[in-house]
Amino acid sequence: MRRWILAALLPCVYGFSPSDPAWTAADRLDARHGVPFAGTLWLMSDVTTWDALPGSMAVRIALGREPKSGGGFRIGWRSVHWPDGATNDLEGAVVWRASQWRAECALGQLRFKGERASRCSPRVWVAVSPHLVTGGSITVFPRGAPDFAIEAKSSAGPWLLGLVLHENASEAAVGIEARPGLTVILRYANDAPAMGIVLDTRSLELRAEAEDHPLLGRIARVTIRWMRGRS
Amino acid sequence: MRGSLCVLLLSVFLVERGWCGIAITEIVVRPAGGEGEWIELAAPDSMAVSLDGWTIRDATGRARSLAGVVPGQGFLVLAARPDSLRDRYRLPESVAIVHPDGWPILNDHDAGPGLPADVIVLADANGAVQESVAYFEDWLPPEAGRSLERVDTRMPAVIPGAWGWSIDPDGATPGRVNSLAAISGAPEDVLSGPAEAAPRARPAVFTYRLPGSGRIDIRLIDESGREVALLKEQGPSPPVGSWTWSGGSPVPEHPGLYFLCLRWQGGKERIRRCRAVWVTP
Numbered sequence: 001m002r003r004w005i006l007a008a009l010l011p012c013v014y015g016f017s018p019s020d021p022a023w024t025a026a027d028r029l030d031a032r033h034g035v036p037f038a039g040t041l042w043l044m045s046d047v048t049t050w051d052a053l054p055g056s057m058a059v060r061i062a063l064g065r066e067p068k069s070g071g072g073f074r075i076g077w078r079s080v081h082w083p084d085g086a087t088n089d090l091e092g093a094v095v096w097r098a099s100q101w102r103a104e105c106a107l108g109q110l111r112f113k114g115e116r117a118s119r120c121s122p123r124v125w126v127a128v129s130p131h132l133v134t135g136g137s138i139t140v141f142p143r144g145a146p147d148f149a150i151e152a153k154s155s156a157g158p159w160l161l162g163l164v165l166h167e168n169a170s171e172a173a174v175g176i177e178a179r180p181g182l183t184v185i186l187r188y189a190n191d192a193p194a195m196g197i198v199l200d201t202r203s204l205e206l207r208a209e210a211e212d213h214p215l216l217g218r219i220a221r222v223t224i225r226w227m228r229g230r231s
Numbered sequence: 232m233r234g235s236l237c238v239l240l241l242s243v244f245l246v247e248r249g250w251c252g253i254a255i256t257e258i259v260v261r262p263a264g265g266e267g268e269w270i271e272l273a274a275p276d277s278m279a280v281s282l283d284g285w286t287i288r289d290a291t292g293r294a295r296s297l298a299g300v301v302p303g304q305g306f307l308v309l310a311a312r313p314d315s316l317r318d319r320y321r322l323p324e325s326v327a328i329v330h331p332d333g334w335p336i337l338n339d340h341d342a343g344p345g346l347p348a349d350v351i352v353l354a355d356a357n358g359a360v361q362e363s364v365a366y367f368e369d370w371l372p373p374e375a376g377r378s379l380e381r382v383d384t385r386m387p388a389v390i391p392g393a394w395g396w397s398i399d400p401d402g403a404t405p406g407r408v409n410s411l412a413a414i415s416g417a418p419e420d421v422l423s424g425p426a427e428a429a430p431r432a433r434p435a436v437f438t439y440r441l442p443g444s445g446r447i448d449i450r451l452i453d454e455s456g457r458e459v460a461l462l463k464e465q466g467p468s469p470p471v472g473s474w475t476w477s478g479g480s481p482v483p484e485h486p487g488l489y490f491l492c493l494r495w496q497g498g499k500e501r502i503r504r505c506r507a508v509w510v511t512p
Contacts (some may be wrong), residue, residue, distance in 0.1 A: 052492065053506040080454075080488060082507040085426040087488045110487055112427065113511040117486040144485030144512065171458045190456040208344035213456050217503055 009132075016099040018068050019231065020084060020130035021155035028183055028198060029153060029162040029173045031207055031223055035125060035133075036066040037230050044225035051217030056082040067097050072124045074104070093121075118142055131155050139212045160185070187211075195221075203227055252276045253301055255351060255362050258338045259403055263376025266319045267311030268337050270351065271405055277303040284356030287331060290349050294303050295331040302327075306406045309336075316405060326406030341368040362396065363375040364388040369444045370374055370469050372396040376404035380411045382440070382471050390444045395471020398436060411438070422493050427509040434477040437491065439504070441470050445497030449474055451483065452490040452505070459483050468495070486511045 018038035026035040029140035036042050041064075048058040062076030072095035080087045093106035102125040110117045123137035132154045139147040147166065154161045160183070171189035178184055185196040194211035207223040257271035262319035274280050280301045286294035287309065301307040307327045310316045311334035322328070337505050338349040347365035355361050370379060370391065376399045386393040399410035424437030430457070439447075450462040463474055476491075483489060492505040 037386075050490075050505065052503045053490065053507060056507060079509065083427075085507060085509065087509065112488065115427070115486065115509055115511060143486040158440075166457070190458070192456060211456070215450060215452055215494060215503055216456060216490060216505055218457070 002191075004089065005009040009169075013027060016127050018097060018099055018102075018128060020127060020152055022127060022129070022131050022133040025155035025175075026125070026133055026153040026159040028160055029175055029185060029187075031198075031205070031225060032060075034153075035040055038066055038097065038228060039231055040227040040229045041065045042225055042227045044223060046220045046221055046223035048219065050213075052218050053082060056080070064093075064095075066095065071096055075105070085112065101125060115203055125151075135184075164189075185209075192219075194207065234397070253280050253282075253361055254354065254381065255353060255364055256306070256381040256384060256386055257339070257384060257397075257409060258351070258364075258366070259376070260337045260349075260366075260371055260379070261375045261377075262299050262311075263402065264315070264319060265312060265491040266293060266316040267336060268404060269308055269310040269316055271308045271311065272301055273384065274301040274303055274321065277460060279303045279305075282307070282329070285361075286354045286358075288352050288354070289336045290338070290347070291336075293336075295329055295333050295335065295336070296352070297329060299327050299329045308358040308405050310405075314376045320401060320405050321402070322406050328406075339368065339371055359387045364394075366394070367391075367444070369467050370394055372469070373467070374402070376403075379406070379469070380412045380471075382409075392440065392470040395440070395469050396473065398438060398473035421454060422491070424491070424506060424510070427511070428476055429511040430476045430480060430482050430512060431478040434475045435508075436473050436475050437506070438473040439471070439492075439495075440470075440495055441495050442500065443470070443495070443497045444468065445495050445500075447472075447493055447495045449491065449493050451481070451510075452492055453483075453508045454488055454490075459489060462491070482512045483510055484512060 023035050027037060035074050043063050045061045050056055056081040058078065060076060060078040064074035065072045074093040074095060076091045078089040089108060089110045091106055091108035093104045096105045104123050107119040108119050119141050121137055121139040123135060125133050125135035127133045134152045137149045150165045152163045158177040162173040163208055164171040169190060173185060173187040175183050175185040181200045183198040187194040192211050192213040194209060196207060196209035199206045203226060205225040211219040211220045213219055245376040254273050255270060255274060262268060276501050282299050285297040287297055288294040299307055306331060308326050313328040313330050316328060319360055344449050348368045350365045352360055353362040353450040379394050380397045382395050384392055391501055395411045396408050402409055422437060422439045425435050428435035445468060446465050447468040448465040450458055451460040451462055453459050462476060462480050489508055489510050490505045491508050495502040
């Protein structure tokens with residue numbers, strides 16, 4: 001018992017690090033909503049298609065600076081095109097990071113013709129241990145009820161585990177680092193199983209994901225991310 | 232099955248004998264009020280066709296004599312109660328309405344497993360079959376007064392995909408162009424409708440065209456794939472139909488991009504089709 005208590009107190013003695021395995025798990029399991037590697041300047045782009053929406057495609061480009069400690073930022077543009085319309089989404093966020101926690105506040109606006117929908121999303125992550133981070137976010141809209149999410153990401157050896165709870169949905173993900181630079185991820189969300197493969201060459205990351213959604217059909221997404229300053 | 236086979240043979244026979252240019256374009260089997268059953272005939276070509284000597288018969292085989300002239304690129308309506316029909320749809324005198332003897336004649340329940348509810352056979356003065364349709368119970372709109380419309384007269388009337396439920400606000404279009412004509416050129420398995428919807432402000436009509444009759448449900452999905460609302464519970468549907476999203480149906484709480492998804496099941500065949508829609512609550 002004493003051994004376990006000492007192990008639990010070790011991070012408090014030796015301190016937390018922004019490159020603890022749990023933060024890596026948060027990034028690996030979800031590049032879009034996770035926590036980028038600390039100390040990097042990154043640029044990413046992804047393309048998404050849906051089987052049940054012929055002729056539709058979403059493209060996203062984002063740039064950010066993730067600090068090891070102190071302030072950072074993230075900006076992104078996302079466009080969804082379909083045969084008779086297109087939306088454009090702009091989002092910017094300020095990030096503040098310390099060794100044991102990370103906070104960000106994002107402001108976004110989605111536009112379609114003359115229509116606009118704005119949102120504000122504060123989000124906080126806390127490292128409970130080097131192998132477990134938990135977080136929560138709220139997305140507020142000028143009209144309508146807000147969206148809540150509670151998240152947890154964990155790493156144990158080569159295994160990565162993630163859980164996200166929304167008000168009326170949940171998502172579970174498990175990943176394994178099959179070999180250095182190659183991670184396989186299985187995800188179950190919205191009654192839809194998904195699989196992803198991540199190839200990581202330190203400064204460049206390539207991610208391919210496929211989801212079998214009961215209504216949207218096969219959802220395919222390819223992501224590429226370039227990073228500078230990764231230690 | 233036996234009924235479908237008969238109709239198929241009939242259509243092959245019809246093609247062999249040549250077509251005089253009269254099409255059955257709209258049917259009401261379940262009238263809403265006192266207007267009674269009616270059938271709309273059209274002459275898609277510019278040449279008028281006289282119906283003198285022509286007959287119409289149903290599955291019982293009893294022939295009823297017809298009269299009148301179908302104007303070129305115009306319509307003629309066969310009705311059980313012409314005056315009531317004219318009053319209900321405010322039809323001008325220019326729309327010809329003929330009352331064949333012995334109406335009503337149409338059944339709205341299948342005659343048995345695999346057998347159509349009824350058959351409408353139009354024969355010319357020589358007795359040659361010019362047009363026929365065998366409809367099944369699940370082709371018919373459950374709502375009284377809504378018509379079964381021919382989507383495209385270039386498609387044989389025996390094909391389920393050639394017929395759909397009227398999307399006209401009046402429920403039917405006697406004596407004028409069918410409401411489904413707008414999607415006559417659309418390919419099969421398609422969901423069409425407006426790119427933006429504000430259901431509480433004004434109803435949005437979505438139309439679909441499927442390979443056959445079956446059961447459909449319609450759901451609203453957000454961009455992350457989460458189901459926001461069940462808009463239409465699973466129910467029977469014709470091959471061509473429409474669904475109106477109005478304020479009475481669920482509406483998302485905040486504006487944004489959503490996917491309106493239709494799921495169709497006809498026997499073992501399944502189709503999923505979605506459509507991106509900007510929704511303003």
